[in-house]
Amino acid sequence: MSYPDAQTAALALRPDEPVYCFRPDQLAADAEAFRTAFPGRTAYAVKTNPHPLILGGVAGAGIDAFDVASREEFRLAREAAPRADLFYMHPVKPASSIRAGLAEYGIRHMAVDHENEVAKILREARAAGIDASELTLFVRLATKGHAVYELSRKFGAAPGHAVELLQRVARLGAQAGLCFHVGSQVLQPDAYEQALKTAQWIRSRAGVPLAALDIGGGYPARYGRDPKHDAFPVPSPGELLPSILRAVDLAGFSDIPLIAEPGRAIVARSLSVIVRVLLRKGQRLYINDGIWASLSDSWTGKLTLPVQLIAEPDRLRPKGDPDRIVPFRIMGATCDSVDILSRPFWLPETVKTGDWIEVGHIGAYSLSLRTDFNGLYPDTFITVAAPFSA
Numbered sequence: 001m002s003y004p005d006a007q008t009a010a011l012a013l014r015p016d017e018p019v020y021c022f023r024p025d026q027l028a029a030d031a032e033a034f035r036t037a038f039p040g041r042t043a044y045a046v047k048t049n050p051h052p053l054i055l056g057g058v059a060g061a062g063i064d065a066f067d068v069a070s071r072e073e074f075r076l077a078r079e080a081a082p083r084a085d086l087f088y089m090h091p092v093k094p095a096s097s098i099r100a101g102l103a104e105y106g107i108r109h110m111a112v113d114h115e116n117e118v119a120k121i122l123r124e125a126r127a128a129g130i131d132a133s134e135l136t137l138f139v140r141l142a143t144k145g146h147a148v149y150e151l152s153r154k155f156g157a158a159p160g161h162a163v164e165l166l167q168r169v170a171r172l173g174a175q176a177g178l179c180f181h182v183g184s185q186v187l188q189p190d191a192y193e194q195a196l197k198t199a200q201w202i203r204s205r206a207g208v209p210l211a212a213l214d215i216g217g218g219y220p221a222r223y224g225r226d227p228k229h230d231a232f233p234v235p236s237p238g239e240l241l242p243s244i245l246r247a248v249d250l251a252g253f254s255d256i257p258l259i260a261e262p263g264r265a266i267v268a269r270s271l272s273v274i275v276r277v278l279l280r281k282g283q284r285l286y287i288n289d290g291i292w293a294s295l296s297d298s299w300t301g302k303l304t305l306p307v308q309l310i311a312e313p314d315r316l317r318p319k320g321d322p323d324r325i326v327p328f329r330i331m332g333a334t335c336d337s338v339d340i341l342s343r344p345f346w347l348p349e350t351v352k353t354g355d356w357i358e359v360g361h362i363g364a365y366s367l368s369l370r371t372d373f374n375g376l377y378p379d380t381f382i383t384v385a386a387p388f389s390a
């Protein structure tokens with residue numbers, strides 16, 4: 001079903017369960033904005049939102065490469081974009097998925113951060129009759145920096161180890177690449193600049209030809225602003241990428257192909273969710289969604305989500321000024337006591353039981369992290385034309 005905007009949809013459907021509002025034009029515009037700002041190859045990170053509506057929109061916007069991490073992601077990406085290149089950038093892979101990737105999906109680009117992973121991949125390639133020279137193995141660097149979500153505690157080789165890995169990959173006859181992923185919702189370019197300096201040092205020490213540099217994901221999306229917490233305005237990809245590209249240049253990488261793996265920056269704004277206030281208790285709102293459904297990313301990242309009240313018509317309002325915006329504590333739908341959002345929703349003080357709230361910019365890490373805990377699994381989608389506005 002299609003609606004001009006979320007308000008019209010909420011008042012027509014009067015939904016008691018969450019309803020996702022998909023905005024194809026927003027998705028196309030944000031994908032296009034990234035591609036315009038980034039001169040290399042854009043590989044959309046499928047885990048950010050693997051829903052066919054989203055993958056179809058990403059492919060429709062001309063993105064022809066996908067960062068994938070499992071057989072199911074290979075399948076979904078291939079279904080949305082039959083001719084796209086798949087980059088298997090999970091540093092630790094089951095042999096059976098490597099085999100399927102090589103044989104069924106034509107995957108030739110993979111990440112590694114340990115010699116045994118290199119051996120595992122080359123063994124599978126040999127068994128499939130694929131020459132090592134057809135493969136590009138990207139050595140993943142450990143990075144440090146300020147991201148809202150930090151990932152280097154889990155993956156990545158330290159600089160000295162990365163030098164050895166590059167030399168090993170080259171010696172075994174595969175193409176060598178370098179990659180890093182500095183985290184997610186990275187608000188300043190310094191994390192990338194630091195990683196690029198490390199990459200430069202590694203390249204100079206390794207002394208092997210590099211086939212490509214993959215600078216990963218992490219580009220931020222705009223959310224709401226909490227007057228108490230959020231000091232920085234969030235840069236758009238168009239604002240952040242020029243500084244990163246300058247750092248790429250300075251580190252001497254403008255001579256080889258570049259790849260980026262954006263997720264959040266492309267899809268965040270393409271989806272909102274209409275939730276309902278099941279009960280208001282003072283300054284607390286109990287809603288029909290929460291951290292076990294669409295909103296866990298905001299909980300982990302302590303993000304203030306932008307919201308719009310859709311008031312139930314013809315009802316008496318609690319006393320107050322509808323123009324006064326105040327913080328409400330948001331209690332999630334499940335019986336779990338951790339299911340309380342880490343940041344409030346800022347709403348008119350007259351909000352009441354039965355009202356709807358449109359929660360904007362939830363396209364990243366929402367659908368992919370939904371659970372059916374307590375039997376509550378939102379899965380209703382509509383298409384909405386107007387952009388979200390808080």
Ligand SMILES: *Cc1c(COP(=O)(O)O)cnc(C)c1O
Binds near residue numbers: 047219265
């Ligand atoms: C999750 C992930 C991405 C996407 O990150 P965003 O912050 O959504 O841009 C890209 N690359 C790798 C390796 C990832 O793990």
